[in-house]
Amino acid sequence: MEPQRIGIIGVGQIGKQHLETYAKLQGVEVVAAADVNVQELERTADKYGIRHRYTDFRELLAREDIQAVDVCLHNNFHAPVTIAALRAGKHVYCEKPIAGSYTDGKAMVDCARETGNMLHIQLGTLYTKETKAAKALIADGKLGKLYHARSMGFRRRGRPYVDGYGAPTFVKKEISAGGALFDMGVYHISQLLYLLDLPVVERVSGKTYQETDMDPVRREASGYSVEELGLGFIRFAGGLTMDMIEAWAIQLNGFEGSSIIGSQGGVRLSPFSFHTTLSDMDMNATFDLDAMDYRWHQLRENQDAYDSSQSHWLAALQGRAQLLPTAQIALSTMLISEGIYLSEKLGREVTSEEIAAASVSTAIKL
Structure with a gap:
């Protein structure tokens, strides 16, 4: 099975945790990363072997070779970045909580439904x-x-x-x-x-x-x-x-x-x-x-599809498991x-x- 090619948006504390998990999973390749902090972006991308790097997440979303993105930003950035990614034709895995407010979270869920793209929220428990x-x-x-x-x-x-x-x-x-x-x-x-x-x-x-x-x-x-x-x-x-x-x-x-x-x-x-x-x-x-x-x-x-939030996300991208209604x-x-x-x-x-x-x-x- 060809690896799922994804991009990560945000390489702070949570983004690094996600990258550490991806490094242990088979069948996934993080090919691009975006963050406004250039020094942290370069340092993190070097550590995890991420070749393509952007300070503007929109440039990452423009890549046609990426099927999905992982949004690891602060709560009030979740909705605008996730909605932009869904409209760019990407499946989206977003950190919890879904957004900074109910109305923003609903906009994300509605956009996923309208575009037909998957929206998965990190609910580790x-x-x-x-x-x-x-x-x-x-x-x-x-x-x-x-x-x-x-x-x-x-x-x-x-x-x-x-x-x-x-x-x-x-x-x-x-x-x-x-x-x-x-x-x-x-x-x-x-x-x-x-x-x-x-x-x-x-x-x-x-x-x-x-x-x-x-x-x-x-x-x-x-x-x-x-x-x-x-x-x-x-x-x-x-x-x-x-x-x-x-x-x-x-x-x-x-x-x-x-x-x-x-x-x-x-x-x-x-x-x-x-x-x-x-x-x-x-x-x-x-x-x-x-x-x-x-x-x-x-x-x-496919029991491994339920080992963790990211394992489940990968299995859903691969078509091995139906995505739980995390959104x-x-x-x-x-x-x-x-x-x-x-x-x-x-x-x-x-x-x-x-x-x-x-x-x-x-x-x-x-």
């Missing part, structure tokens, strides 16, 4: 062993009727830049559009939406905080303007509900993992466990997920996150229609 095990239990009816989920994300003091790592752009609302919810919450919320078979959001209530002390010099230098803690309660169609808490910084020693509960059983995702009742006795069970993973790779065709999952995740922001602003529960109507573009014009 969809490919973990825990997600696969939970999906199997749910599909086999072991949980019964699902009725509630809990999305949990914890960092003790893990705010970018102000807590000692990363760039200040991560905590500036005009560039990143959001904080803990957009950075980490997207992983946990999307994981549950996938396991719940993408339920329709009806109403959202939430609150955000920025209360934990931080280094005053770095606060001033960064222009810190996003949330470090987000909480929410979501009502879906059919009576299903979800509560959530996502922390970049909180004075606690940890949270229990995300969970899903049903009429006959429940699962906790980290550490993975299954809970049910047998012969009128409460049972808490664990599984050998490594043995599961090994067995499934031996017995199931739709990411868009619904954005609807929930924006719903929490809007609920905070209005001081009440908000409907999905209100969230969509209030959403405004945060895309940076190029």
Whole structure:
């Protein structure tokens, strides 16, 4: 099979992570890279043997020998670059979150549908062993009727830049559009939406905080303007509900993992466990997920297509796997996150229609 020829747009921290993964995959060749930082572009392209280099991403998109591009930019650049790439006839793999706002994310999804090109969003938690095990239990009816989920994300003091790592752009609302919810919450919320078979959001209530002390010099230098803690309660169609808490910084020693509960059983995702009742006795069970993973790779065709987000992307480009609905999952995740922001602003529960109507573009014009 001929290798899939792709271009990468953005060679910063995330772009380098993607390139490192591509270097370990067979059947893909990164033939071009684009970034406005010339020195970093040259250094990174030299390291990964990327021959063609551009400071204007549009020149990369003009290449007819590239089938797909990987967008590794800050949130508010996702929509304009992705839409330009889709209209240039490229399939697009984009970093999470889908964009800086729901309306921008919807524009991306609509453009993919109109052009007929694939849009894949990096939602790494969809490919973990825990997600696969939970999906199997749910599909086999072991949980019964699902009725509630809990999305949990914890960092003790893990705010970018102000807590000692990363760039200040991560905590500036005009560039990143959001904080803990957009950075980490997207992983946990999307994981549950996938396991719940993408339920329709009806109403959202939430609150955000920025209360934990931080280094005053770095606060001033960064222009810190996003949330470090987000909480929410979501009502879906059919009576299903979800509560959530996502922390970049909180004075606690940890949270229990995300969970899903049903009429006959429940699962906790980290550490993975299954809970049910047998012969009128409460049972808490664990599984050998490594043995599961090994067995499934031996017995199931194309199991490698679900090893990681990039493995799945490559398999979809090769026609070996149907692309999971990551763009739709990411868009619904954005609807929930924006719903929490809007609920905070209005001081009440908000409907999905209100969230969509209030959403405004945060895309940076190029």
